[in-house]
Amino acid sequence: MCGRYVMSLSLVQLEALFGKLDRLNYPPSWNAAPTQSLPIIRLGRQADFRLTNVRWGLVPHWSKTGPDGSKPLINARSETAADKPSFRQALQRRRALIPADGFYEWSKDETGAKQPWYITRTDGQPLVMAGVWERWGEGADRVDSFAILTTAASEDIAHIHHRSPVFISEGRFADWLNPETDPQPFLKAPPEGALTLQKASVRVNAVRENDASLIEPESG
Numbered sequence: 001m002c003g004r005y006v007m008s009l010s011l012v013q014l015e016a017l018f019g020k021l022d023r024l025n026y027p028p029s030w031n032a033a034p035t036q037s038l039p040i041i042r043l044g045r046q047a048d049f050r051l052t053n054v055r056w057g058l059v060p061h062w063s064k065t066g067p068d069g070s071k072p073l074i075n076a077r078s079e080t081a082a083d084k085p086s087f088r089q090a091l092q093r094r095r096a097l098i099p100a101d102g103f104y105e106w107s108k109d110e111t112g113a114k115q116p117w118y119i120t121r122t123d124g125q126p127l128v129m130a131g132v133w134e135r136w137g138e139g140a141d142r143v144d145s146f147a148i149l150t151t152a153a154s155e156d157i158a159h160i161h162h163r164s165p166v167f168i169s170e171g172r173f174a175d176w177l178n179p180e181t182d183p184q185p186f187l188k189a190p191p192e193g194a195l196t197l198q199k200a201s202v203r204v205n206a207v208r209e210n211d212a213s214l215i216e217p218e219s220g
Contacts, residue, residue: 001075002129002148002165004204005032005103006118006215007039009126014039014051014099017126018173021051031210032056032100034074035067040131040146041097043177054096058147059136060086066136067143076132076147078166078187087147090132093179096146097168098129102215104204105161105197117160118200118215122193130166130176130186151187156195164189 008028015021018041026039037053044050057072062085073086081087102120109115121127133146153164167190168176175181198217203209 001161001163002103002105002150003034003074004116005098005129006030006101007032007099008101008212009099013126017099017128017170018049018051018097021049024051024053026053029210030212030214031204031207033207034072039099040133041099041173041177042133043095043179047174047178049097049173049177052144054133055143055145056147057145058086058090058132058134059143059145061089061134061136063136066141067145072145073147075150075163078130078149078151081132081149081187082183087132090134090147091149091183094133094135095177095179095183096131096133097173097176098131098146098148100127100129102127103129103165104200105157107160114202114205116200116202116204117157117197119157119160119195119197122196127165128168128170128173130168149187151189154189154195155192156190157197160197164195167194 034057040054042050057074059067076087081091106114130149131146136143149166150163151166201214
């Protein structure tokens with residue numbers, strides 16, 4: 001499961017990854033959380049990359065209650081997404097790329113206390129997570145929302161948590177977004193050694209906490 005992540009990448013950094021993008025105002029976040037509006041990449045009408053702010057927590061288009069009356073679907077299991085009514089059409093037609101510096105997972109000690117860990121690429125490069133998005137409602141009530149696809153964790157982080165986001169590698173961004181491309185070959189864990197982790201501040205547990213010191217290494 002991926003329930004929090006860091007997205008402090010500048011527009012310049014995003015354009016180094018994806019090429020020319022829309023001018024978009026978004027604040028850096030060191031504690032991106034469900035229901036927040038966060039920058040993601042979607043396919044435009046001209047098969048271009050569109051950078052837009054979208055709500056984290058997918059709301060199916062057929063939901064009768066909408067975003068205010070249903071539990072946000074923040075993750076989609078890659079093993080079953082193609083069969084689940086909530087994700088089936090989105091996986092085929094509406095895929096997304098979710099850029100991030102890194103993401104958080106939690107472990108528990110013998111007392112049950114939760115320790116957050118900050119997980120990044122070993123080479124220090126940005127992460128690009130695979131996602132799907134949906135559109136609920138019309139007109140002023142319209143809400144676009146997304147979920148992050150997950151898979152079994154690699155050995156790098158499996159001792160902390162058994163699930164991991166699916167990552168899309170450089171050179172495959174357009175392929176992932178293309179609805180004519182089979183998504184299944186992408187839905188796998190990253191290779192061993194690709195991820196590294198360090199203890200993060202326990203302040204991450206409170207959504208209101210949001211500053212760069214959350215990801216500074218902690219001793220112990």
